[in-house]
Amino acid sequence: MTEAVATVVRRTKGFYYLTTPEGQEIECKAKGSLFRNSKYDNQIAVGDKVTYQLEPGQELGMIQGVLPRKSFLSRTRVGIEVEQVIAANLDLMFLVVAAKDPEPKPGLVWRMLVAANLGSVRPVLLVTKLDLVHHHKDLPWLRPFLNIDLEILFSSKGGGADDNRLADLLGGNVSVVAGHSGVGKSSLLNRLFPDLDLKVGEVNEKTSKGSHTTTYARMLNVGPTGAVIDTPGVREFGLWNLEPKNIRDHFPLIRQFSGHCKHADCTHTHEPHCFVKAEVEAGRIDKDLYAGYVGLLEGGE
Ligand SMILES: Nc1nc2c(ncn2[C@@H]2O[C@H](COP(=O)(O)OP(=O)(O)OP(=O)(O)O)[C@@H](O)[C@H]2O)c(=O)[nH]1
Ligand SMILES: [Zn+2]
Secondary structure (H helix, E strand, C coil): CCEEEEEEEEEECCEEEEECCCCCEEEEEECHHHHCCCCEEECCCCCCEEEEECCCCCCEEEEEEECCCCCEEEEECCCCCCEEEEEECCCEEEEEEECCCCCCCHHHHHHHHHHHHHCCCEEEEEEECHHHCCCHHHCHHHHHHHCCCCEEEECCCCCCCCHHHHHHHHHHCEEEEECCCCCCHHHHHHHHCHHHCCCCCCCCCCCCCCCCCCCCCEEEEECCCEEEEECHHHHCHHHCECCHHHHHHHCCCHHHHCCCCCCCCCCCCCCCCCHHHHHHHCCCCCHHHHHHHHHHHCCCC
């Protein structure tokens, strides 16, 4: 019996579906010892590269181990000290925000930027529904995101100038596409990759929240060599709990100033002689960026 390597492309309770480098799909269980003494409550995530064994003549394989991850998205459940890996080995994380309908929540974008940096995933901010505003200058919340190391792309109903760039990025990388329900994630993927044929939900008139039309965890092949990982965990992003230490060490820009303050473990909030606060007062750190940081620390969205 040989051990081979494959990628986890789908997960259900207790079962994992792998795709081999030859494109064969294999259903697997995981060896129980993989879960012992683990700090993760799901040791194997979609996107993971795993070793598995498949007995000759058998249909069900057994996952033996998980190869080291180059990147990941994880969350800590509120009140529980276990980390949950949502997706593994990602190249890109698209943070999707609608220009309007539903109203943009910059707090969610900051939150996702922290999670992306924590897991070594490159973020891309995508603003959809640009057709609903006159110009992106009509989006004052966007300003603090313009001066950090972040690619920002726009899309509109029926297409946009950044469509080629989006198709290249999505079609050539493993990505997650995260953002509130109804911001237009499925619409965009369908427009760029019509073969996907994802279900598009209507925004609920009363709440301006979509109807959660996308429901299970999977990896979709898009374009020549790309894949999009779609999981319930990504959809619940707004509910993720971020540790204050992770917010401080992974918040855009602010993470670069750790060690500059008088107190080694300065949170850049109430401490005297704080380098970050001095930079904010001097106008060298955007005040809205700093407000986003404090908002996350206070647990706001
Ligand atoms: N005006 C305008 N409407 C859009 C645009 N993109 C999507 N929509 C509409 O927004 C609604 C929600 O789009 P979806 O693609 O289902 O949004 P989603 O983010 O995939 O939603 P979930 O699957 O619930 O997470 C639909 O009615 C779309 O037609 C856009 O660029 N402009
Ligand atoms: Zn400080």
